[in-house]
Amino acid sequence: MTDATIDPVDTSRGLTAAQVAERRSDGRTNNVPDAPVRTLGEIVRANVLTPVNAIISTLFVLILVAGYPADALFAGVVISNSVIGVLQELRARRTLHQLELLNAPKATARRDGENVELAVSEVVADELLVLKPGDQIVVDGTVESAVGLDVDESLLTGESDSVSKKPGDEVMSGSFVSSGSGLYTATAIGAESYAAKLAEEARVFKLADSELRAGVNTILRWLTFVIPPAAVLLLIRQLNSDEVDRWQDALQGTVAAAVAMVPDGLVLLTSLAFIVGVISLARRKALAKELTSVELLARVDTLCLDKTGTITTGEISYGDVQPLPGVDAEYVSEALGALGASDPSPNATLAAIITANPAPDPEAGWVADDITPFSSARKWAATHFEGRGSFYIGAPEFLIDPDDAETRALVSSRADAGSRVLVLSHADGEHQGERQPDVLTPLAIISLEDTVRSDAAEILEFFREQGVTIKVISGDNPSTVAAVARRAGVLGSESGTDARDLPDFDTDAEAFGDCVDAAAVFGRVTPHQKRAMVKSMQSRGRVVAMTGDGVNDVLALKDADMGIAMGDGSSSTRAVAQLVLLDNRFSTLPRVLAEGRRVINNIERVSNLFITKATYAVFLTLLVGVAGSPFPFLPRQLTLIGTFSIGLPGFFLALSPNENLVRPGFLRRVLRYSIPAGIVAGTAAFVVYEVVRRMDGVILAEARTAATITLLGAGLFVLLSVSRPLQLWKVGLAAGMASLYVVVIVVPFFRDYFELDLPGRDQWIVTIIGAIAASVGVWVVPAIVARLVPDD
Known part of the structure; x- marks a missing residue:
């Protein structure tokens, strides 16, 4: 094996093709232990060595002892039970394995200066891996560079608060990126990674509660x-x-x-x-991770929907931008383009804005020197440009002064029409990182459009007829969420409840629960509030399903009685959900x-x-x-x-x-x-x-x-x-x-x-x-x- 000091890795360009080939030949690849599923021998034993078969076999011996072999016909049930059980479980295992390959997390590696998408098993030692929001960290490593990188380690430690990561910090496999972006070098792969060691300690096939x-x-x-x-x-x-x-x-x-x-x-x-x-659902590209998953949704009486990706298609289109009085439109366009160009991993919202507002000319002097990526908890992103101050883009409720009635009225009119509304604001002075400055000057209002799924109204009507309560829970403006919910036919969507006005769950769970029961549409909900809503409804005897596709849904998906993720959602949501709709078809849920x-x-x-x-x-x-x-x-x-x-x-x-x-x-x-x-x-x-x-x-x-x-x-x-x-x-x-x-x-x-x-x-x-x-x-x-x- 070549020593790392003789075979240095360029921490900006990643491994070369020769270095990758060398590590593969040395066996330094990420051979992850198989998931804890039953082997063929275990399946045979589980279907043959059962209490029922033991009783029937004993009775078979006794009837032979009594001298009545013609009465031993009942023993055929041992053979039929065993054969049918083994064959059906093998068939299900094969079908699910094929779908799990589609659902498996991917890794983005930087090789020879280019980003390459890899299967997790293709990662090699010293690999330089790219991180962006929603990515699952697939191997242990050391952070090389970070832009507002926050990592959620709740799947490993149970601690729900994200952990900020700087260059030199360690990241563990099994965690995922909640915000920001960065690069890290793989230091422990395969069976040596943290998640693999945890899995090895618990490598017992366990049937879910049913x-x-x-x-x-x-x-x-x-x-x-x-x-x-x-x-x-x-x-x-x-x-x-x-x-x-x-x-x-x-x-x-x-x-x-x-x-x-x-x-x-x-x-x-x-x-x-x-x-x-399970096999029937698999034919519809719905991956049920456990046999009993098919039972869970049938018992659900409350279905919580995240607006984006479930009621809507998840495709965000740019509407328009309205500069506020006295603000130059070209200046606003340059600022939006510079904001987009400064983020190495723009989310879907920022990507839609970039399409209409390209990056300004390098000679224009938009030089970014400090970046705060978007966070679901903060509801905004910001970038500081040399000599130009800091520019903020995000939820109007957080970036507009409460006393600015005129601007708020403009925002409300657009939100009431169903548009997703963002505001671009500016602050002078030094950038304050994740702390929002006291004084912000709004520059423009940006409108984005969500496309409601063509079958959303029909599907939600079906669930309503089946006695399932629908709750729409989103991080967007309450008026926008309510308008989209009305278009989809959600009852009680005449107005949306602003989650910032809800009582604190930890200090007054009863009042919080009453508010959650009373309303159907919630906006400006933080990830922790989504989780609290699920817990509150469960505490009142509800069986709760939660759908989601983004990193802000992970906590709620994990705690819900049934978590449902979209196939094109983040790998973190797919990792914690019991059911994954691989083809993103919301219409599959009635079939489930x-x-x-x-x-x-x-x-x-x-x-x-x-x-x-x-x-x-x-x-x-x-x-x-x-x-x-x-x-x-x-x-x-x-x-x-x-x-x-x-x-x-x-x-x-x-x-x-x-x-x-x-x-x-x-x-x-x-x-x-x-x-x-x-x-x-x-x-x-x-x-x-x-x-x-x-x-x-x-x-x-x-x-x-x-x-x-x-x-x-x-x-x-x-x-x-x-x-x-x-x-x-x-x-x-x-x-x-x-x-x-x-x-x-x-x-x-x-x-x-x-x-x-x-x-x-x-x-x-x-x-x-x-x-x-x-x-x-x-x-x-x-x-x-x-x-x-x-x-x-």
């Missing part, structure tokens, strides 16, 4: 405690029963009960619904909402099916334990019932369209339906079984067939009940499942395999009455319970 997953896991945890003791007690009771002749039959009945108690497909269908949702609703509502339906099955199995176990009779079903018969009334239809329900409104209380609602429905179905099947079994000349197979028909009928009505509102395809699905069961009964091979023996006429009457009673019961009883036990 109400759905938490509810499903709670159900599984309860059943894990219920199944073993219930099965053991049933086995003991069967062994001690005079009606069960052999221990093999007792074990067979116990396995049948345990198999029915296990919600074998619930975890699979839950994961499958999430994965299909629809996917989330589909996932939540369909998983609730599927959960109702599986928990009803577990409930009637537990209740049947209790009834059989009390009666001491042989178990009413063989394992293969319960597999048949579960497949036709739960497994196959559950697969279709989990992936079907469903955009119903999402209500809180998932777990409570599932239990409120499933427990009474399961008790009704189990009771009906047991009563039919016992009545038929005690009839003259009836063999056990006939009684079990009657119970199977009854329970299947109840299961199909459970399917119809949870599928409401009914549609033709849902009724057809239930009818198709019933037809398959008829085929099983009619075809001798299947009838013999499942040990189904058709009952006689009297037995049929009892069976039909029982099936009708069960069907009516599972439709009506849960509805009565729902009225008696409300959601809250």
Whole structure:
């Protein structure tokens, strides 16, 4: 490796091509450790070595020990769960990886005096890297030059205040530029960088919080405690029963009960619904960084929008400039051009001004010697020119004297018309850096135009119809923001609230929250106030989504329940957001909402099916334990019932369209339906079984067939009940499942395999009455319970 003293780096021109090639050959490249995603082995283990698979496998061994291999049909769920789960997760991982490449941060390096955009992995040791507002710092380094450079290290340290950086200061990977610009030299790359070391310490794949997953896991945890003791007690009771002749039959009945108690497909269908949702969004160039991101927006009841880049296209066009009385127009144009030329990294606003006001002739004497870049907190930028004083450009509210009513009236008239308004002001004397001078002379009013997205009104109307509260939060003039919001159809946008008039969140959170609740449009909001607004609404029980594309949105995006970033926004916003709209299409959000609703509502339906099955199995176990009779079903018969009334239809329900409104209380609602429905179905099947079994000349197979028909009928009505509102395809699905069961009964091979023996006429009457009673019961009883036990 060549020593740096022998191989010097020009801190103004960067590395040469030869120096880059040398470092690559030495292996001094930024090989960043992979993100903490599950490897193939971990995916296989996670989908194969599950509690459900362990229980089913144990029951499989027990049924073989009992000598009934034909009853081991239920073991196929282990294979199907594992194979489908692995394949779908691999597919999702591949799809997301392709999108993550598009979303990956870029680095701008200076090589041979030219700025070159690189992938992060292409950065080499001693690289001279360029920084501008919104850039993510991709490797550790030392600042070489800085123009008002402020760095936000909150993602690393948790400290929200930006840190000013001067030449010689260290910058850490994982932080980002909040304002200003500069150059820095890479000193620690790859695994040696600060962010990489932090990531290595936490290299554990962790699923994000999810109400759905938490509810499903709670159900599984309860059943894990219920199944073993219930099965053991049933086995003991069967062994001690005079009606069960052999221990093999007792074990067979116990396995049948345990198999029915296990919600074998619930975890699979839950994961499958999430994965299909993520893949569906990926096709629309929406990168959901976690599987549960598709659930979050569906639960959101408050959507906070940053005006620029969301309601508007983000494209800023120059309107005009109006010199104030007594100010020469050519002088104003020269000053604006000089301001633009002095900023090495002009933002979109200054770039629009530059297009109409080119830099003045070098001989004109506009020599910049001190620059203060734009900051979202200050709301202005400034440059001092030798012999000319300091020129300020920014928000009129900050750069115009409160007593200057005439100038303020001009600003208001333009802002009310929807224009973005800036003011150019001048101050004599020495430049005071980030401190605003006491005396400023306004020179001109500059108007800029935002283009409202053509579909903004339609999209916001959609969210309003879905019960989502819209808040527009911007750093622009309140009147301008309100005018744009009105054009987009935001309710309550008759006027905008000036965030400078809000109470302080830290000292009076209650009053601050009342003001945030009362208004829909806010202007002149600082980054810290955006964050405080999110926290305030969350403290009042709101589920908040925040959209943004600029560095001033990062704090709020990070704290929101769901952060949504635009693909062409700053790399810092993309880094903290849960959802990135890579093609910048605001119209994708309704599709995200629809996917989330589909996932939540369909998983609730599927959960109702599986928990009803577990409930009637537990209740049947209790009834059989009390009666001491042989178990009413063989394992293969319960597999048949579960497949036709739960497994196959559950697969279709989990992936079907469903955009119903999402209500809180998932777990409570599932239990409120499933427990009474399961008790009704189990009771009906047991009563039919016992009545038929005690009839003259009836063999056990006939009684079990009657119970199977009854329970299947109840299961199909459970399917119809949870599928409401009914549609033709849902009724057809239930009818198709019933037809398959008829085929099983009619075809001798299947009838013999499942040990189904058709009952006689009297037995049929009892069976039909029982099936009708069960069907009516599972439709009506849960509805009565729902009225008696409300959601809250």
